[in-house]
Amino acid sequence: MDNYYFYTDQLTVGYNGVPLIKNIRLTLQKGEILTLIGPNGAGKTTILRSIIQQLEPICGVVWLDDKETTKLSRHELAQKLSVVLTERVKPELMTCRDIVATGRYPYTGNFGRLSKSDWDIVEESMRLVHITELADRDFAQTSDGQKQRVMLARAICQQPDIIVLDEPTSFLDIRYKLEFLAILQNMSRTRQLSVIMSLHELDLAGRISDKIACVRGDKVERFGTPEEIFTAGYIPQLYQMTVGSYDELTGDMELPAAAGEPKIVVIAGGGTGTSLFRRLQRQGQPFAAGVLWQNDLDYPTARALAARLVSVPAFAALTEDKLAEMRSLIDGAEQVICTLGREHMRGAAAGLKDLLAYAEKQGKLPK
Amino acid sequence: MSKGKRYGAAFVILLVLVAVFLALNICIGSVNIPLSDTLDIIKSALAGIFHSITGAESAAGGAGASSTYADIVLDIRAPRALAAVILGGALALSGYLLQTFFHNPIASPFTLGISSGAKLVVALVMVAALGYSRQVSSWLLILAAFVGAMVCMGFVVLMSRVINQMSMLIVSGVMIGYICSAVTDFVVTFADDSDIVNLHNWSLGSFSGISWDNVAIMAVVVGVATLCVFLLSKPISAYQMGEAYAQNMGLNVRLFRIVLVILSSVLAAAVTAFAGPVSFVGIAVPHLVKSLFGTAQPLLMVPACFLGGATFCLLCDLLARTMFAPTELSISTVTAMLGAPVVIYVMIRRQKEK
Incomplete structure (x- = not known):
C-alpha cells in the first residue's frame, strides 16, 4: 500500500x-x-x-x-x-x-x-x-x-x-x-x-x-x-x-500566570525581560508588559505570564493607541520596571522613551 | 583470552574434586579400604563386565579378604557414591532452572515446595504398595515423584501470577512444603510398623540403600533431562534478559516456560524418588559455581552446576556417613549446615547491591 x-x-x-x-x-x-x-x-x-x-x-x-x-x-x-x-x-x-x-x-x-x-x-x-x-x-x-x-x-x-x-x-x-x-x-x-x-x-x-x-x-x-x-x-x-x-513553537512551558490587577508594569524587549517575568510569577505578582513586538524574544513568555500585555505585530510601527494603553496601565501601577537599555529605544521603538519619561514624572521608576 | 583460561581452570577444579570425592566416598567408611585395593576391585569388576559382554572366560575371583572388600565397594559404596553424583547434579541443575524461571536467586525445588510435593506422592504410593506387600519399581517411584512435583509446581506458577513479590513467592512455596511434609509425616506415622524405619529415613533424605538398578534408572532419567537442558542453553540465555526481550529475540516464551517447568520437575522428582528431599543444594551450588566461573552463561553453567552439585553431594554424604559413625546423619542435615550460610550470604549481597 x-x-x-x-x-x-x-x-x-x-x-x-x-x-x-x-x-x-x-x-x-x-x-x-x-x-x-x-x-x-x-x-x-x-x-x-x-x-x-x-x-x-x-x-x-x-x-x-x-x-x-x-x-x-x-x-x-x-x-x-x-x-x-x-x-x-x-x-x-x-x-x-x-x-x-x-x-x-x-x-x-x-x-x-x-x-x-x-x-x-x-x-x-x-x-x-x-x-x-x-x-x-x-x-x-x-x-x-x-x-x-x-x-x-x-x-x-x-x-x-x-x-x-x-x-x-x-x-x-x-x-x-x-x-x-x-x-x-x-x-x-x-x-x-x-x-x-x-x-x-x-x-x-x-x-x-x-x-x-x-x-x-x-x-x-x-x-x-x-x-x-x-x-x-x-x-x-x-x-x-x-x-x-x-508554546508550540519553542516547546517552552510556563506555570500559570498570576491573576489580578497589575501593580507592576514591565518595559522589556530582546529577551531582557523573560527572567523577570518568571520571577514575578514565582512571587505571585500580577504584572503588565509592553510594548512588545510579536517577534520579540520576550513576547512568548510575556504572553503566557503577563496579566495584561500590550503588543504590536512583528516589525510594525508603534501606534499612539498602544502608547495610550500603556500610559493608562502606568497610571494604575505602583511601579514601573524597565529592563531594556535606553540606547535600544530608537527607530520604531523610540516611543518607549516617552513612556519611560511618563513613568519617571510620576515617580514610579526606581532610581 | 583470560576468561577462557578461567573457565578451563574452573572445569578442571570441578572434575578433580568430583574424582577425589568419589574415591574418598568409596574408600572411607566403617571399614577403610586402601585406594589401590579399591582400584583393583573396580578394575576386575569392569573386566568382568567386559568379559561377560564379549563372552570370554571370566578371570578368577580375588582372594578371600578382598572379596568382603569387593562386596562393600561394589554393592554398597559405589552405587551410593554414583547416586550422590547423579542426584547432586540433578538437584543443582533443577535449582538453576527454577532460579532462571522465576528470576529469583533463592528459588529451588526445596524452597518452592516441589520436593515436598514429590515426597508426599511418593510416600502415598510406597505406603499403598507396602499395604499390598509389593515391591515398588523405580519407574513408578519416579513417576509418582514427578506427579507430585508437577502439582506443586503448577500451584507455585499460579501463585507467581498473583504474587509479584519474589519473597512472598518463596514464602508461599515454603508453606506448601510444610503442608506436604505434614501430610507425609501423617502417612508415615500410620504406616505399618515394620516399614516405618525405612520410610522414615527416606522421608528425611538419604542416599543409603541405593541399588545398581536404581542407579541405572536415575542415570537414564537425569542424563536425558540434563542433555535437554544443555541443548536449551541458548533459549535460557535469552530468557535471562526477561520475557519481553526474550520474545523479541525470537523465543517462544510460552513453550519455553512449559519445557523449563517439566525439566526442572523431572530433575527434582528423580532426586526425591530415590533420596527423599534434599535441601539447599539447589540454591547454594548454582551460586557457588557462578562465583567460581564469574559468569552466568547457561552454556557453561549447565555442565558446571551438574559437576558442582555432584561434588557438593559427595562431600555432604561423606560427612553424613563418617562424622558420627556408626550413626548416620540424614543428608539434609549436612546440606543445610553447609548450604544455608551460602544462601544467607547471597541474600545479604543482593540487598547490598540494591
Missing part, C-alpha cells in the same frame, strides 16, 4: 479482549521516525506492545515490509525488528558487552556461540552509541542512563530494519537525551532505519519526528507531520492541560 514500509490497518488494541484504542492507522516509510505522544495512561505502551507482537491485537493487522507480522516466524521478526523497553533487565554477572551481544541471538547457531563477525558487529554497535568505555563494566553496576544506552546498542546489534522504543529518554539527562536521539536520527538517515517510539518530551518529539501520532481517549486523535500536530492550542487540548501554558 503506497510503498509504506510499516503500516497498521484498522488496528484495535487492548487487554483481555477489551479494546482500549480503536482503528489505529499509522504509516511509516523506510528511514522515518514516528513518535507517539499523549497523556499518561493513554495507551502508548499498549500500541507499541501490540506492534512488536507482545500483545495480540484485538483486530486489525500490522504490516511490515509488505508482510503481516503475525505471518512472519518469530525468527524472521527478530531479524527485522528490535526493541528498547521500559522493562528492567536484571542479568547476573554480565558485562555491558555481554548484554549488547545478546542482540546477535537471532543470527547465531543452536548453542548461541558468536562468530568473529558477530563480535565485530557488537563492537561497532557499542561504538555507534558511544559506550565503548562501558564494555567491560558489570551491567548491574551501571546507572540507569548508561543501561538505557547499552540497551540501544543491543537493539542496534540486532541489525533490525525497524526499532521500537518505549519512552527511551526517560532516564537520561539532557546531554544523553540529545545524544540518544541524535544516534537514532543518524541511523535513520544513514541506514534507512525506521523508528517508532513514545516520548514524553514534546519539544524533542517535535524536533526529531517525521511523523507524530497523538493518542488520546480511545483513538489516535491526530497523525501527521510535526507541523500538522503542533498547531496553536492543540497540545493543551491533547493533554487536557488546565494550568499553565505550552
Whole structure:
C-alpha cells in the first residue's frame, strides 16, 4: 500500500479482549521516525506492545515490509525488528558487552556461540552509541542512563530494519537525551532505519519526528507531520492541560500566570525581560508588559505570564493607541520596571522613551 | 583470552574434586579400604563386565579378604557414591532452572515446595504398595515423584501470577512444603510398623540403600533431562534478559516456560524418588559455581552446576556417613549446615547491591 514500509490497518488494541484504542492507522516509510505522544495512561505502551507482537491485537493487522507480522516466524521478526523497553533487565554477572551481544541471538547457531563477525558487529554497535568505555563494566553496576544506552546498542546489534522504543529518554539527562536521539536520527538517515517510539518530551518529539501520532481517549486523535500536530492550542487540548501554558513553537512551558490587577508594569524587549517575568510569577505578582513586538524574544513568555500585555505585530510601527494603553496601565501601577537599555529605544521603538519619561514624572521608576 | 583460561581452570577444579570425592566416598567408611585395593576391585569388576559382554572366560575371583572388600565397594559404596553424583547434579541443575524461571536467586525445588510435593506422592504410593506387600519399581517411584512435583509446581506458577513479590513467592512455596511434609509425616506415622524405619529415613533424605538398578534408572532419567537442558542453553540465555526481550529475540516464551517447568520437575522428582528431599543444594551450588566461573552463561553453567552439585553431594554424604559413625546423619542435615550460610550470604549481597 503506497510503498509504506510499516503500516497498521484498522488496528484495535487492548487487554483481555477489551479494546482500549480503536482503528489505529499509522504509516511509516523506510528511514522515518514516528513518535507517539499523549497523556499518561493513554495507551502508548499498549500500541507499541501490540506492534512488536507482545500483545495480540484485538483486530486489525500490522504490516511490515509488505508482510503481516503475525505471518512472519518469530525468527524472521527478530531479524527485522528490535526493541528498547521500559522493562528492567536484571542479568547476573554480565558485562555491558555481554548484554549488547545478546542482540546477535537471532543470527547465531543452536548453542548461541558468536562468530568473529558477530563480535565485530557488537563492537561497532557499542561504538555507534558511544559506550565503548562501558564494555567491560558489570551491567548491574551501571546507572540507569548508561543501561538505557547499552540497551540501544543491543537493539542496534540486532541489525533490525525497524526499532521500537518505549519512552527511551526517560532516564537520561539532557546531554544523553540529545545524544540518544541524535544516534537514532543518524541511523535513520544513514541506514534507512525506521523508528517508532513514545516520548514524553514534546519539544524533542517535535524536533526529531517525521511523523507524530497523538493518542488520546480511545483513538489516535491526530497523525501527521510535526507541523500538522503542533498547531496553536492543540497540545493543551491533547493533554487536557488546565494550568499553565505550552508554546508550540519553542516547546517552552510556563506555570500559570498570576491573576489580578497589575501593580507592576514591565518595559522589556530582546529577551531582557523573560527572567523577570518568571520571577514575578514565582512571587505571585500580577504584572503588565509592553510594548512588545510579536517577534520579540520576550513576547512568548510575556504572553503566557503577563496579566495584561500590550503588543504590536512583528516589525510594525508603534501606534499612539498602544502608547495610550500603556500610559493608562502606568497610571494604575505602583511601579514601573524597565529592563531594556535606553540606547535600544530608537527607530520604531523610540516611543518607549516617552513612556519611560511618563513613568519617571510620576515617580514610579526606581532610581 | 583470560576468561577462557578461567573457565578451563574452573572445569578442571570441578572434575578433580568430583574424582577425589568419589574415591574418598568409596574408600572411607566403617571399614577403610586402601585406594589401590579399591582400584583393583573396580578394575576386575569392569573386566568382568567386559568379559561377560564379549563372552570370554571370566578371570578368577580375588582372594578371600578382598572379596568382603569387593562386596562393600561394589554393592554398597559405589552405587551410593554414583547416586550422590547423579542426584547432586540433578538437584543443582533443577535449582538453576527454577532460579532462571522465576528470576529469583533463592528459588529451588526445596524452597518452592516441589520436593515436598514429590515426597508426599511418593510416600502415598510406597505406603499403598507396602499395604499390598509389593515391591515398588523405580519407574513408578519416579513417576509418582514427578506427579507430585508437577502439582506443586503448577500451584507455585499460579501463585507467581498473583504474587509479584519474589519473597512472598518463596514464602508461599515454603508453606506448601510444610503442608506436604505434614501430610507425609501423617502417612508415615500410620504406616505399618515394620516399614516405618525405612520410610522414615527416606522421608528425611538419604542416599543409603541405593541399588545398581536404581542407579541405572536415575542415570537414564537425569542424563536425558540434563542433555535437554544443555541443548536449551541458548533459549535460557535469552530468557535471562526477561520475557519481553526474550520474545523479541525470537523465543517462544510460552513453550519455553512449559519445557523449563517439566525439566526442572523431572530433575527434582528423580532426586526425591530415590533420596527423599534434599535441601539447599539447589540454591547454594548454582551460586557457588557462578562465583567460581564469574559468569552466568547457561552454556557453561549447565555442565558446571551438574559437576558442582555432584561434588557438593559427595562431600555432604561423606560427612553424613563418617562424622558420627556408626550413626548416620540424614543428608539434609549436612546440606543445610553447609548450604544455608551460602544462601544467607547471597541474600545479604543482593540487598547490598540494591
